[in-house]
Amino acid sequence: MATDTGGGGGPCGEPELSDSLRTFGAVLKALRDEARLTQEQFAPLVRYSVAYIAKIEQGKRFPPRDLLDRSEEVLGATAARVLVAAAGSLTRKAGLASWFLQWAAIEEDTTSLHAYECRVIPGLLQPEPYIQALFERHLPPLTQEQSERQVTARLARQRLLLDRPNTTFSFIFEQALLERRLGGTPVMDSLLDHLLAVGRYRNVEIQVMPLVQEDHAGFEGEMYLAETADHRWVGYVEGHGSSTLISDAKAASHMLQRYGKMRSQALSHHATRSLLEQMRGGL
Template identity: 30%
Template sequence: MIQRRSPTIRRRRLGAELRKYRESARVTIDVVADRLGCSPSKVSRIETGHTSATPRDVKDMLDIYGVEGAASEELVQIAREARQKGWWHPYSTVLVGAYVGLEAAASSVRAYEQQVIPGLLQSEEYAAAMIQAARSGDTQMEINRRVHVRMARQSLLIQDDPIDLWVVLDEAVLSRPVGGDEVMRDQLVRLVEVAKLPNVTLQVLPFAAGAHAGMDGTFAILDFPDDQDPAVVYAENATGGLFLEKSDELQKYGSIFDTIQATALTPEASTEMIEMLAEEPLWKLRPRVSGSI
């Protein structure tokens, strides 16, 4: 079972606190780097949560900022926790970015997807077919490892303290037979089953909705249980995705999601549609085309 305490989120919290104390002390990154005997880029990466810091480095940084006592001890402890390895660490060679670590610590995820079934809802066969098509240069071992990670992530939905997942799927996702007829039918049946979980809300945005607020692309909004860990938006792309954390960015994407989910079918109507497509899939009704336009 995946543990919700994630070193990724601890590293993010640590960096934000260190940056706050540095700015309050009116100390520049260059000064900190000079005192620590390291590069300014290392200090910057620590503050943005992209790299971990040793407890010794954290203590030295806090000494520079004049932070002592309980506040200092707490951050040094967070530094220790941030250096622990997450369950996904053995698969770091096939993972891009910090998304899995953030997801593991999230209390809720709100996602809009316009191309594929989200990883938390994929069947093993669908995941394998999708990854193989999208990453044709990967070896079979790499594909198998990616599928294994994707399946392991799904325990977040059924553990004792499960994540709340709210997904809006574009109808196009349900109309593309990834892996072929049998694999896609089984995937649709899986969606219906997972949608019965009390912590999962699934909606379909039908073609009939026409133009809509989410046409700029796929994204996920991750919220965390601790108020000290602000939400983050993950906008996915072929190179791993972009993390957005500014308040105006969070507000914009929250508004987009609210508009999308209000435009989509209700969860009940969405489930009925998915059940119907599992019986009479759209890809069976459309002629196959080949060649280029």
Template identity: 30%
Template sequence: MAALFGSRVRRLRTAAGLTQAELGQKTHVVSTRITQIERASGAKPTLELARALDAVLGADSLLVDLWPYVYREAFPDWSRRFMELAERATVVREYAAHVVPGLLQTEEYARAVLRVGLTLSSDAQLDERLAARMGRQVRLTGPDRPELWVVLDEAVLRRPIGGHAVMRAQFERLLDAAEARHVTVQVLPFDQGEHDAMGGSLTILTLAEGEQVAYTEGAHYGQLIEDPAEVSRFEVTYDRLRAEALPPIMSLDMIRSVMEGYNRGDRRDRGDRGDRGSSVPSRSGRRRLAQEQLQQPGGRQLRRGGPRLPPRRPRS
């Protein structure tokens, strides 16, 4: 795909009567960068460069459309089909067991996560995967943006990936993203105990045609599930996780609380654990809130301005 991208750039450049140096000047890169792209050598083009080339060469979005396929080659075979479907999904529901989902990661957090992958073969491949991950986030701000519902295991908040500064920026990113009406963030606290999705992350995609697929992933493997009966079982699992998690408004409070722990430099967050009781209701209280949340479209009333606990029923 990189070779195909390069051949299209060369053909369009020649048709436009431009030299490599002239094209580089118009797209604000050195001429050797254009040479690398046309020969499919060196680092692959970034999304910004693909857009610039497309605009200068009048490619009518051809190069931008090819760009995701160029980067997909940098990923393991088992993840490519999932990535293709995710780009077409209208609803994305994720349970994240270990790290913040890629659609909501900051660049520095993503770099720290990708750096430890056993499937990496070089720094260039790390840069390729990082650019691809950041490029996919554009969907969240585009006109065809999906509805995104994320349940984060508490472990995602407690593990300081990349250091405290990186985590603080990542929490700010989560809080900002959750302000959008099409993004919902919940936290599944440790005290909920065992659940059906332990051991890995789970994603359920709803496509424009109404088809649904599930995807489970561990550190170095992934499995796409397309059989409707199996997908339905994973939907039940996800709904249970969503019901057991803190409601959105309380989840954001917990994220802020843990972020304060990083601000204090307490690596083990001992202070936050002592403060949780004042903002996190009991399990029975959470279950009542969860039932209300699932009965309301998108849980928006609970996220903004609603009461944190339902009024007590009078004793009979």
């Protein structure tokens, strides 16, 4: 398992650097300076925290789409056009490891994506505090710069959920991952709030596999499945220090059968929401 670990999980490896993120950050800083605004003055005007604006300008965060519209209100139409042009060079795959780029490209053009995780919450569902908690526990330890690049890459990929409203996303993960309370109460607060929010998206279905499930079809471990634009299914799995893209139609079909069985064994989307709300109230 390396670097961004597919849709899933824990950190390993070293992501590639993103010059495009640094360039966008430098352009934003230059336009802010031209408007004679400090970060402390600019941030509340675009309704983001000072720390978040600082990370964008440093090339450590993928700029959210709302920032472009809000910047026009503050910096003017000409500056906004410059920012839009700079944003055009950005890609969600910036900062991802080279070995992962093939699956990331499939994600970008999928019509359906299924994910089952028994290790950590799927990467597309992880809020920033949870991602940071994962990288803080990485062995061997990461430098602050390495950790920041990892966080940036994973948060950028999560824009898929909003940028592809016609793609259906289905997630199943083990209840044990919530009971574990990785990172402590503040991290779990953030995680549960985030799962409840993302679960409201019309194209996202989240299901929890209960702690006790005697007829569990996922005993072979985590897996990811994507339906391509030409309606072929491909699979993706990861292990310790390795990853495999599964393009063989028969093997992908077997994975799809297992995933379908798990959807019937896990809590429904509605029941999962009730569980998440119950856990959130109990923290």
